[in-house]
Amino acid sequence: MLDRFKVPEEDKVYVPVEKITKVTENILKSSGVSEDGAKNSTSVLIGNDLRGVETHGVSNGLRLYVEKYASGQYNSSPDIKIIRESATTATIDGDNGLGAEIGPLAMDMAIEKAEKYGMGCVVVSNTGHLAGCGYYPLQAVEKDMIGQAMTSGGAGLTVPTWGSEPILGTNPVAWAAPADEMPPFLFDIATTQIASNKIGLALRTGAKILPGWITDKDGEPILEEVDAPQRSGRHGESNYHLLPFGGTRENGSHKGFGLGMVVEIMTNELSGMGPAPVLHHEGSDMFAAYSIDAFTDVKKFKKDMDLLLNKIVDSKPASDYERVVYAGLMESEEYTKRSQEGIPYHKEVIEWFENYCSEIGIDCELR
């Protein structure tokens, strides 16, 4: 994550992992979520916070989820059903449960199929926010597999290359692969120039939005640095829209738009939900696992990954930089650091926790 999105030092409150985990689980259970469901969702959210992906941790997510549980938009006790299944595939109806609750189960299912048949892929329809994609492929990595996840939560945000109307969502995708001694490769991106949640973070940290990151309300790219806008309206009526990664056609925005389309197709069309840009539903998710053992020797694969990852880390940086990294390395370092020192939340986030817990009458020991 670029420095501009990080919480300023003076606003940080460090919270130990066990404390934030316990309070988050209790908040979800107070919303009616089951013990196992709360454990799953919390593991995803805190996992993201530990890797430094606070855009998809408790800061932005939790307050939204409890509101949606309260309003009935999310189902806190979903009846999760398999609606189609083959040796390697399954299509799940999530019954409006939170994506982050169902995701770990769906990825486990894909892994189980990959153990038996070499590959597994599970799509989940009728489900809420997945809290990013990065957590799930790491479940596969734990089992010496390559993992992949995609989600299409929320269409009507991103303007296609050459277009002016917001059509796709931020449509993130992640892949992960294990190494032997090096931290795993974990590539976890939105297919837009900037993740939607990062605009929320920028509002909180005062960060600027760079040229070519967003468009104005008419879909024309904003090509100078601006303050983060406060979103008003959705589905074509917002005061700004997102650009696919690349930004402009000459700089390759058709690559971001195309990969966003892949995500839309592999989630909404493959799960049978139908196109989110047309039907305006909350989207769906896809999880896949590839058993490395089905293709090659696992030990050799992991040693080869070490060779590859070390080649990158040992290479000479460009003149303005201190080192070269691969996707997942800094996240792994952050994970280790935050596991020891606690997770640095913005003080405003801690205040929300304390106020909300007090409101619903549960303990909130964070400081």
Place this chain on the structure above:
Amino acid sequence: MLDRFKVPEEDKVYVPVEKITKVTENILKSSGVSEDGAKNSTSVLIGNDLRGVETHGVSNGLRLYVEKYASGQYNSSPDIKIIRESATTATIDGDNGLGAEIGPLAMDMAIEKAEKYGMGCVVVSNTGHLAGCGYYPLQAVEKDMIGQAMTSGGAGLTVPTWGSEPILGTNPVAWAAPADEMPPFLFDIATTQIASNKIGLALRTGAKILPGWITDKDGEPILEEVDAPQRSGRHGESNYHLLPFGGTRENGSHKGFGLGMVVEIMTNELSGMGPAPVLHHEGSDMFAAYSIDAFTDVKKFKKDMDLLLNKIVDSKPASDYERVVYAGLMESEEYTKRSQEGIPYHKEVIEWFENYCSEIGIDCELR
């Protein structure tokens, strides 16, 4: 493809598909390639030319292949072996055959596995140039499947984000999915700002290289418009290197670099060849097929694809553009047009064909 890479009108020679197909097959057979092998490779190359992807057609490719067959670097009669196999996966040793000869067979195998088990994935090691990825996923589309292909031909070309040494190749990837009445979605990209072959094309057409597309020999990004450089040297000794798509970190080059790494891992590490940036081999390929029927109703999927694709095509373009397109639409239009009018080759390409055929003593009826 951007206009700057297209063959100028006055340099075009239009050649009917049957004529260029016959001559290309005959040239390959003269190099010792089998009847079936020549048919496969030619179908890939002319398929690319028909879709307007002349970077990966006969213009740049064929002269290189015949040289490599002649020097023994490519094996014209490869003994293709399966070295590991599971219900859904296979790892093939290509015995140094041309990638474009083996690719169609490998994708057929993935499709056959997906028909039985829902998914199929085949990786091919020890193989030469694949001629891009776009052709292969369309094989899956013909069978109502989603197709995917990746190749890591040639490392030592692309500088990582924050780095200065060229490490990865251009590492292209493609996905395709069928629709009902609309032309199929086909997303086919290099994970660099510009495909290597496009620099060859730019040299031929006189096109300029845009800011942020390449670096100088020391790995520093060139941030102004320059003439296309003539490459000298490889593996770190070139006079220029490529940048991952995005160009700079602030504009998201970590996304191009990360996707390039996914391709490296899913090809070289998964096939057991080991990291091309370390071992400097010619790379390997990956082909995957997802049976739509294993996930959802095929008819509904294709109708939903029509809804999605029409939503994009019917949306309002940005102020400087005439229409909005999705990946694969213009390629499909070009395919129809070129099937009727012939394929427009640069006159210099036709001269190469005529000279080469005369040299090896075969017919060359193209004009």
